[in-house]
Amino acid sequence: MPPHANRSWISMKTLLAAMCVATIALFLALFMAQAQWLSQGAAFLRNDLRNTHRIIRNFERLLLELQDLRLKRIALEERIGHEYRQPLDSSLQVISDVTTEIDQLLISHPRRYRWIQISGIISAHQSAFRTYIRLVQQLELAAWKASGTQPPSPVTADIHLSHFLKLVRHLHESATGMRWLYPHTWAGFAAHAHELMTRISSLADLLPPPSLDEATIRLSLTRIRQEVAGYEATLTTMLRRENEQFWRDLSAASELFVSHGEAYFSSRIPAWTFLLLLTAGSLFYFHYRIVQHLRQMSRRFSDSTLPRKIPSLPPSGIREIDDFERCLVQIADNFHRELQMNSRHIKAITTIWNVLSDLGRERTDLREKPSDALGGSLERLLTLLGEQVPSLSLARILESTDDGLSPMTQDYASPAFRSSEKYAVYTRSTGAFQRIGWTNSLSGWIARHAAIDPWTPDSGGDVYRISAPFRQIREFGISPTHEQGLDGAVIGIRLLSKKGEKLSGNKPGLLALYFDDPENVPGESDWMFMTIMAHQIVSVIETAELLDISNRQRHLTSQLGIAREIQASTRPPTPPVINGLEIDAVISMASQVGGDYYDFIPFRDGRIGIVVADVSGKGVPAALLTMVLKTTFKALRVETLSPAQILREVNRILIGIIAESYFITMTYGIIDPSTRSMNMANAGHTPVLHRTKKNGGDIVTPIEIPGYPLGVIETSFKERKVMLEAGDTLLFFTDGVLDCCNKTGDRFGMAGVETFLKETSSVNLPARRLLARLDSFREGLDAPDDITAVSVIFQNGDSDGTPQESDPT
Structure with missing residues (x-):
């Protein structure tokens, strides 16, 4: 059980850290003990075993040297001379060196006493062997004397000096034997004894040997050889x-080392086992505590049903588990609040949907203002807000103007507040839909301190905070002329679109909420619902504005359709049919109505007049001017007037009608099939193209006549007469043909029109084919301007086709 019943006593991180530290400490302790034993074992292997191996190798070497010395002695017994003594002396020196090394290794060894006995025998053996060598030397000297020959080198050994050498060697051996008894004084004494023995031996080599006979020497050799x-x-x-x-x-030391190691590891196995069991038990207990508490949490959450509150458990003792449990409980509570909020929202959505449906219905009575439907919708939304927020006493929706605030709908007042004296004071100081000022009203102060969203996420996260000021009216320190009698708390919410734009004709809106009881403040769900309703009010206002624009656009579209039908009815439905002429005409508007115009005027004498005009601008104004132009033509006596006179009269009439910013370009020609000629005049319009055959080929010539556009200034116009032949083609067109462009930006232009006429000299209906050529040239792009083309092909008759200029009469 935890030490405190109301809180956790340790965190999971601390517990895991403590377990890790304890486990690491135990492992380190065992590791240090293991390292100490391994260090001792290494010292044993490095010192004892290595020294023992060196002793054994020296013993084996000493045996080999003794064996080698014996073999040399046997092999050289028959050889008398200096060559005989030299290898024996070398072997004796090696044996002496090995003996000295063994003596150094066995200074503190337990078997030191045994080595003293062996080294004494080795010293006696070396003394006897040296005596043997001297006897051989004397035997050699006796052999030289018996032969009466001088020896090759002086022989200076004396056999009687051997007794003195034995005494010195015995002294050296005694000093060596006392080495283990007196280790401090032995070194100096043994060194002096060894030096004395060396010098006396050298001296013995320089002394002459005693005079002995050969038989005595051989007898001594036999005895020494046996020794x-x-x-x-x-x-x-x-x-x-x-x-x-x-x-x-x-072998015994190695077995002892192995047995000690086995015993050491055997004694450590329980400790390691205990450590592992302790660690596993701690982890299992830790896991058991966590799983047990999680299972209890799972049962609690499974058995609980909303909206019943989830019961709490005693703390588990682990801080992270308890924090996790509190987090889950908080999530469940938040979910419960969200569920309640969603139920309120579902009830409100139906009302909002009905509001939007009523707002979006098509008005049959055009006298009904859009603000009437909007006011009713906003009133229903305020009523819904009051029903869902019980603490709300008064709600207003206002729009700001330059000189104050204007209500957009009737105020909402709760039944309890409506029956109070405060409401009576409020209604006496504030009339229905009364405009109020910025400084003499409570709403003016609220508008200056209103928030956009009263319930906003904090730093873009999921945690929301209240950002709108919930202020007491008595803190304002103002004495308003309007909206008197209110002394509770207020909230102001700015009504802006999602893009931060103002509403209702670029005027910001305000939602003012009044709470008569300052203690009965709205809860979190109320704040959220007020924020949602504020956005819904913004949506309704935007929807009303869009619906109003849509209704106006639909009405305008309908009117444009009628205008298009009227304008189309002013144009000839089909080109006239005249013997000897093939007439074709096409028109394509860039919008529903346009400023291009063409017409055919038949005369009683068989002539026909062709009018092609282009009004500056596009759309409805240009279309109206085409109607004016047609009416003007109808008012003139065209049969009695020449083309130049017609343009002059039309120009005079239009100057007094159209505005200064507008003008009309026009070409007017009268074709006489009987004389195969055309009289024409031009008022700033694109030239007519004349295609004729000459010298076996097609020639396209523009008929250019200078002149001002109509409606600009009072002026006269020039006129030309063109004689035509069979097969000639006349093409009237507006500048929309020249302005067509493709996707690369290339312009069709006059060169394109001339090329088209040359390529289509043998086909009929060139006007329609020109329109198809322009559609292909634009590659799917829209036409920048209205397009009009009228073509006339002369089918019979003779003429030289020379254009003639005549003065207007």
Whole structure:
């Protein structure tokens, strides 16, 4: 159980850290003990075993040297001379060196006493062997004397000096034997004894040997040889036994080391096992505590049903688990609040949908203002807001103007507040739909301190905060002329679109909410619902504005359709049929109505007049001017007037009708099939193209006549007469043909029109084919301007086709 019943006593991180620290400490302790044992084992292997191996190798070497010395002695017995003594002396020196090294290794060894015995025998063996060498030397000298020959080198050994050398060697050996008894004084004494023995031996080599006969020398040699052989047999046996004993000691030490290691590891296995069990038990207990508490949490959440509150459990003792439980409980509570809020929203959505449906219905009575439907919709939304927020007493929706605030709908007042004296004071100071000022009203102060969203996410997260000021009216310190009698708390919410734009004709809106009881403040769900309703009010206002624009656009579209039908009815439905002429005409508007115009005027004498005009601008104004132009033509007596006179009269009439910013370009020609001629005049319009055959080829010539557009200034116009032949083609067109462009920006232009006429000299209906050519040239792009084309083909008759200019009469 935790030490405190109301809070956690440790965090999961701290518990895991403590377990890790304890486990690491135990592992370190065992590791240090293991390292200490391994260090001791390494010292044993490095010192004891290595020294033992060196001793054994020296013993084996000593045996080999003794064996080699014996073999040399046997092999050289028959050879008398200096060559005989030199290899024996070398072997004796090696044996002495090996003996000294073994003596150094066995200074503090337990078998030191045994080595003293062996080293004494080795010293006696070396003394006997040196005596043997001197006897051989004397025998050699006696042999030289018996032969009466001088020896090749002086022989300076004296056999009687050997007794003195034995005394010195015995002294050196005694000092070596006392080494283990007196380690401090031995070193100096042994060094002096060894030096004395060396010098006396050198001196003995310089002294002449005593005079002995050969038989005596040989008898001594036999005796010394037997003594040396005895020493060799004894030393061989003792060294082999001692070597075997060292091998047994080495094997026993190794087995002891192994047994100690096994015992050490056997004693550590329980500790390691205990450590592992402790760690596993701690982890299992920790896991059990967590799983047990999580299962209880799962049962609680499974058994609980909303809106019943989820019961709490005692703390588990682990901070993270308890924090997780509190987080889940908080999530469940938040979900419960969201569920309640959603139920309120579902009820409100039906009302909002009905409001939007009523707002979007098509008005049959055009006298009904859009603000009437909008006011009713906003009133229903305020009523819905009051029903869903019980603490709300008064709500207003106002739009700001330059000189104050204007209500957009009737105020909402709760039944309790409506029956109070405060409401009576409020209604006496504030009339229905009364405009109020910025400084003499409560709403003016609220508008200056209103928030956009009263319930907004904090730093873009999921945690919301209240951003609207919930202020007490008595804190304002103002005495308003309007909206008197209110002394509770107010909230102001600015009504802006999602893009931050103002509403209702670029005027910002305001939602003012009044709470008569300052203690009964709205809760979180109320704040959220007020924010949602504020956005819904913005949507309704925007929808009303869009619906009003849509209704106006639909009405305008309908009117444009009628205008298009009227304008189309002013144009000839089909080109006239005249003998000897093939007439074709096409028109394509860039919009529903346009400023291009063409017409055919038949005369009673068989002539026909062709009018092609282009009004500056596009759309409805240009279309109206085409109607004016047609009416003007109808008012004139065209049969009695020449083309130039017609243009002059039309220009005079239009100057007094159209505005200064508008003008009309026009070409007017009268074709006489009987004389195969055309009289024409031009008022700033694109030239007519004349295609004729000459010298076996097609020639396209523009008929250019200078002149001002109509409706600009009072002026006269020039006129030309063109004689035509069979097969000639006349093409009237507006500048919309020249302004067509393709996707690369290339312009069709006059060159394109001339090329088209040359390519279509043998086909009929060139006007329609020109329109198809322009559609293909634009590659799907819209035409920048209205397009009009009228073509006339002369089918019979003779003429030289020379244009003639005549003065207007």
